[in-house]
Amino acid sequence: MRKHLMAANWKMNKTTSEAVAFINELLPLLEGVKDTEIVICPPFTLLSEMKRTLKGHDDIELGAQNFFWAEKGAYTGEISAAMLKDVGCSHVIVGHSERRHIFGEKDDDIHKKIDAALAAGLIPILCAGETLEEREAGKAFNVVEKQLENALQGLTFKNRGLVIAYEPVWAIGTGINAKAADAQEMLSFIRQWIRKKYGDQSADTIPILYGGSVKPANIDEFMAEEDIDGALIGGASLHAGDFARIVRSGNDGK
Ligand code: PEP
Numbered sequence: 028m029r030k031h032l033m034a035a036n037w038k039m040n041k042t043t044s045e046a047v048a049f050i051n052e053l054l055p056l057l058e059g060v061k062d063t064e065i066v067i068c069p070p071f072t073l074l075s076e077m078k079r080t081l082k083g084h085d086d087i088e089l090g091a092q093n094f095f096w097a098e099k100g101a102y103t104g105e106i107s108a109a110m111l112k113d114v115g116c117s118h119v120i121v122g123h124s125e126r127r128h129i130f131g132e133k134d135d136d137i138h139k140k141i142d143a144a145l146a147a148g149l150i151p152i153l154c155a156g157e158t159l160e161e162r163e164a165g166k167a168f169n170v171v172e173k174q175l176e177n178a179l180q181g182l183t184f185k186n187r188g189l190v191i192a193y194e195p196v197w198a199i200g201t202g203i204n205a206k207a208a209d210a211q212e213m214l215s216f217i218r219q220w221i222r223k224k225y226g227d228q229s230a231d232t233i234p235i236l237y238g239g240s241v242k243p244a245n246i247d248e249f250m251a252e253e254d255i256d257g258a259l260i261g262g263a264s265l266h267a268g269d270f271a272r273i274v275r276s277g278n279d280g281k
Pocket residue numbers: 036038194198199200201202238239240241259260261262263
């Protein structure tokens with residue numbers, strides 16, 4: 028059985044006091060939740076304080092939204108995988124479409140980051156997804172396959188040592204979510220791709236998430252689909268009540 032996973036991507040939002048207030052509001056709302064893995068990915072500046080605030084709540088894990096693949100050195104403004112481990116991160120988002128499209132990250136950068144994250148013992152949440160133009164041209168499956176192929180080629184990972192998030196670019200932050208059936212079709216395709224490349228154990232244990240305008244009002248439809256193991260949530264994860272409702276939707280394994 029795969030445990031569900033709900034990951035919050037706060038993007039460039041919240042100050043320290045706002046983050047602490049969020050956690051204090053969230054914790055009582057999650058009472059009784061035990062079958063869903065929860066990962067919160069705040070901005071770098073909040074990681075240490077969030078770790079302190081979450082002391083004694085090991086069921087909520089911390090992730091980063093990005094890092095640089097080199098071990099250390101003259102890379103002004105960058106953060107390494109070891110630094111993320113040092114502040115208590117277990118996960119890191121890699122290849123988010125905002126990194127690809129706004130900051131020009133290429134598949135090669137993403138491959139190096141996955142490699143470095145795995146080497147440091149971080150679990151990468153690898154994002155892949157097509158643009159609207161690519162979907163309309165009937166290329167969605169090819170685009171996602173290529174992104175996964177380029178990111179993971181030559182790398183090995185332990186079961187649950189990798190998370191894949193299918194995030195159609197046109198659904199991120201737009202309020203327009205994919206239809207649950209379309210998301211299921213893509214996630215089933217991804218799971219078959221993993222099965223073919225890495226075998227049954229990986230295909231049956233690697234969590235595959237959907238991301239793109241997930242909200243309390245639509246999460247149940249997604250979680251009813253066979254291959255959807257959870258969600259990567261942007262906007263709705265900024266509100267403790269909405270995020271708790273989404274987490275509760277996943278509170279039974281598949
Ligand atoms: C995201 O940032 O990964 C995301 C899915 O954002 P939103 O939920 O706001 O669409």
